[in-house]
Amino acid sequence: HGPIPLELSKMDMVLAIDLSLNNLSANVPSQLGSCIALEYLNLSRNSLEGPLPSSIGRLPYLKEFDVSFNVLSGEIPQTFQASSTLQNLNFSYNHLSGNVTDTGAFSSLTISSFFGNSKLCGSVQGMKSCHRKRGRHFIITILLSLLITPIFCVVGYPLVLRSKFRSQFARFNNSKVIEDTEQGGGVRKEQKYPRISRTQLIEATGGFSSSSLIGAGRYGRVYKGVLKNNMSIAVKVIDTKGGGEISGSFKRECQILKRTRHRNLIRIITTCSRPDFKALVFPLMPNGSLENHLYPSHGLRHQLDLAQLVSICSDVAEGVAYLHHFSPVKVVHCDLKPSNVLLDYNMTALVTDFGISRLVKAVEENTNPVDESVTYNSTDGLLCGSIGYIAPEYGMGRRASTKGDVYSYGVLLLEIVTGKRPTDVLFQQGSSLHEWVKRQYTHKLEAMIDDTLQRCRVTCTTTVQQLDSNLWRDIVYELIELGLMCTQYNPSTRPTMLDVALEIGRLKQYLSSPSNIATEEDVSTKS
Template identity: 65%
Template sequence: MGYLNFFTFDLLFMIIVFYVVRAENGTYVLNDRASLVSFMSQITSDPKNALENWNSSDVCNWSGLKCDNGSRVVNLTLSEKSLHGTIAPSLSKLSYLSILDLSGNFFEGHIPAELGSLSRLQAISLSSNRLEGYIPNELRFLHQLLYLNLGSNKLTGDIPMSIFCNGTSHVEYLDLSDNLFTGEIHLNNQCELKELKYLLLWSNYLVGEVPQALSNFSKLELLDLGSNLLTGELPSKIVGKMVHLQILQLSENRFSSHNGNTDLKPFFASLANCSNLTELNLAGNHLGGELPSIIGTLSTKLAKINLDDNHIHGPIPPEISNLVNITLLNLSNNILLNGSIPPELFQLGSLERMYLSNNSLSGHIPSAFGNVPHLGLLDVSKNKLHGTIPESFANLSQLRKLFLHDNQLSGPIPPSLGKCINLEILDLSYNRISRTIPIEVASLSSLKLYLNLSSNHLQGHIPLELTKMTMVLAIDLSSNNLSSTIPSQLGSCIALENLNLSRNIFEGPLPASIGNLRYLKELDVSFNQLTGEIPDSLQASSTLKQLNFSYNCFSGDITNNGAFSSLTIKSFLGNNRLCGSIEGMRKCHRKLTHNLLVAILLSLLITPIFCVAGYPLLLRSKFRRKSTVFNMKGIEDEKEAMRKEKKYPRISHRQLVEATGGFSPSTLIGSGRFGHVYKGVLQDNTRIAVKVLHFKADGEISGSFKRECQILKRTRHRNLIRIITICSTPDFKAIVLPLMPKGSLEDHLYPSHGPRCGLDLVQLVSICSDVAEGMAYLHHYSPIKVVHCDLKPSNILLDDDMTALVTDFGISRLVKVADENFSVNDSAAYSFGSTDGLMVWFVVQLVILLLNMEWESRHHLKEMFIALGVLLLEIAAGRRPTDILFKEGPTLHEWVKRHYPNRLEPIVEGAIERCAPCATVQLDSTKIWRDVILELIELGLICTQYNPLTRPTMLDVAYEINRLKQYLSSPSNLLIE
């Protein structure tokens, strides 16, 4: 009986304890909820609806939260959600929190000191926000912290020593980069972060020397102190103890070498202990001394060496050839670096880029250059090299950019250089090269950026093969001894923007075809022996900005109209037979008989024109006076012609109403400036998308409708949306397209619900390749040349097999060609009171026609390149170009460029993280993904450069992205920059 009483009492005690614990745990759960609600109250903007479900009863179901088995919040991750507001101190009440990630948002204000009370916190990421003020000292209480990232904010003041010396040795990652920190790096010997692997302090205003106590961080793999104001000797003793170091960035500081800035050997000797080193960047310091031969004993894993923009002198040690995995070697801008180029360098079989420019190197260019199979860029310009250009350059099949300018090279240009079939830039200017321009080199159609052979001793004529460089942007043949006439075929270089033929011995007339180059901006033909009149086509050009005709033998009348309106007398000096209205130029003296002759010639010209064209036009004007009510007849005729030509099915307005449920809001799938897009199903179960245009009387929408119909009717490509039919009535305009089952790229990049993932890297690159191919077709091969002016993710649709199709041509530009039909605006009615009025009208219309044939400028064509570049950067960076970050600060291009090339790791990691949940990424595939993402970023930056001379063609872009696509499917292929 006593035993039973005891058992009953024990059971009752356990039940009481259970309910007490449960009640206490429920109280903590309610505290967590209250803390999060307080945090949410400080959010002023949530454009992506990241907190949309933060009103349900169970906080563990809220987006961005994870709980433990006791329903306590342990993980709060809201990165890249574009949230605005301040970080509420109430988060400190989430006492079980171990991960806090609010990176990639727009939080302002200070970092709450109360976060220091979260004793279980292991990871904090507040990077890429707008946080200000100091780092709170209270963070020193976070003894379990492993990861701290406060980079890319506006934090100020000194970096508190407590960040490094907080009594814990667990921190592995510490990023305080890209802020406004000042003062020294405060460390003492008691600071031992023995587990720290990554330390990033770049782009601040830190001063003083690197503290010796940093050598206690013996497990560091990445140390980046670049872009600060650090001084003193290179930290040899410190890095010598970092045996695990892989990346060392000390660039853009004020370091010096040892022994009064004369000795680099101690530093490179200390690096010999870093057996895992892959990148070394000491660029932009004040380093003096010679490069020691001990550099050849560094880690064979070393892939990139940047020592440019220093005061290094002496010869290049041949021992560098021991670093067999080097892909990038940059020793440029060390003016006192001298001696010859060691032939041993060309045993570096992995070398892709070599920069040796702006030094004092002498001797010959070694023929061993031809032994580097993957060399894509070679810059040995601005040295004292002499001798001839090696024939072995013919072996460099991957060479894209060759800079040999500003040397003392002599002899001919080797014809074998024409075997460099991927060459995009060739600069041999300011040398002593002689003889003629080889036909083989002139036939290099791969040259897309510029050809510069200026300031040499070249002779002979311009080879006609050079006129086949249809995509080259700049040609400079100035300051040579070239003779004969300027070939009229230069007008075939249709992409040319800059042409300099000055200071040669050219004679004869200046070809009028040069004035027809629609993108030409600069032309210099000064100091030649050209004769005849300056072609009127040059004055009529809408793109020419800089012209120089001085010191030739030109004659004729010059007016200050058109492209000549901004010119001064300096552009025409030395042409004694020129006269005109340019200020400082002698006036032209005309005779009355000359004016009479002109009048007679004009009469003879206008009379047959009137007989052939005037009378029918007069009849047409009479007909217009009788019937002017059919303002939309041209569109209806065009629709009927389109239906007859392509046999498009007839779909009535009523059928579209039935298919879309009366254009119900529930079927609305998109809206834009010119209308709405509805989804629907026809009676034969065909799924369609109906683009209904807003009807306006101003003709703007009519123009958009006609333009889009014309493009969809006359273009055929697997990556362009096809048209099913159109439906057009006087008050209703619609285009019927196939419905794409996978939606748009916008839906996958920025889903309104669910995780931000849906496409892996293979799919994204394939989509980019499809888009580039479609754009290349529009630009180069389409029956009508089209410039898509609204390329963005929402205008890229995906079909069942994830093939991308470009759509929405409503505001595209049509590049007019010479064989287009001339038509008069049907919406206007003309009446003429006299034959003279008709003549004037006809002449005006003829002039308008001729001007319209040249209306498209290089600026408009470049819009498509920039848009595709922005799309690539958007995919890689995971940010919209319209984010508030770019509206109030730099553009997306500028923001990515600010991180290029050495600060891209967060962007690359973010891209891999976004794609990884959608595909299983093995460890050996990570490098492949990194390579591809980096290439996408570089290609995006090239396409969005402000200088059009440095942008590629659309065919180049399509080729490069297709290469990346092939690389992902066959990673054994090498990527060559």
């Protein structure tokens, strides 16, 4: 009994809330709109009153909503009708009023969803029509229209012509200014997302041929192609046969790519969305993925030196730290791994593939142990990521968190240092990569560092060549320690991604500044 607790709004990852068959009273709190992952909400058979909050209709993943058998009043907010995800709704047996049309989310509803609301009317099947009173007001309207028409012809028409002439003149001047500034390099016009049709994508990729295929994942395939303007693109074609889960993944990735902007996150060119075809268009990364370089095919040798690998790790850390701490929409990536790290012309790393990412209202730096025990009501959010990179707490049903991304990043670091896939260790040794590396501390750590140096010093730059053997070993040792810190079993003992980015950034700066290295060596010699 009593009002709905406002604390429910803090559950930003909850998938279903069922409070039916109680004696809850007062208004439905608008704060429930903060539960952005909510898919199912049942408040039926209570004593709730007042208007429905429009914020609930804006929930991006809400599929089912039931408020039947309450005493709600007022009009149904337009946000419910405008929702693209709502499938089942029940407003029956309340005191709702107003006009209801059979469009949007209401197009599949019948009168059964609105029973018991005598003041509702509209075009929904079985619902009474809304009759407007005609009579004296109608006659007055006709007379006014007959009176106003000749007045407009005499007075208004010349004014319209004058305003039209002024707008054309202003448009001409603006176009001239744009031409002048483009020629002189002064003002830059704002670029918008280009429109690229499905036909253009088919032509660019050779009909999505197997020769153009460069990758495949859980939700679709990625093809390379060239547009008519010679732009090289990568087209991620979503498998539309997967139903609602695939559609949700596409929508989620679009939301993240649209709202986030960072030098270490993949930039989207545009999207192509039709009922039977959905695709994301990205610039083609000429140096492929990090996985291609860690595990080169066709007998090619490892092509990345240690300085490049440290720089790549720093780029990834900065991109993920932005998602966790500075992005307008806080994001948990949920699938950090080498194949989701792309390399551009300058070997700058870009984090990609946000298909299973989680949008969160806020990022908690210190997670409450009570909150960490919250479980999912759906297997969709139970195990977030790829085998070997999944944080252990996800296996116990805990919600997706920033500390889960930190764990995946730690696995990535250890994978780079050891040259072993986490799945190889998992299936051969029966343990995680963290446990396998930790066991080497006793007697095999030096051998592991030697192996890392042998693999990662193929194409050293002039700056990196100044490092002596001991400094090389210290760098590898720091990478191992940071990887082990990030992959600790208890999420609360792991560092934040911001701390990780600062630490790996310091190591990157250390490698790129020979003067600093020389100074440190001189100081140690004198001491």
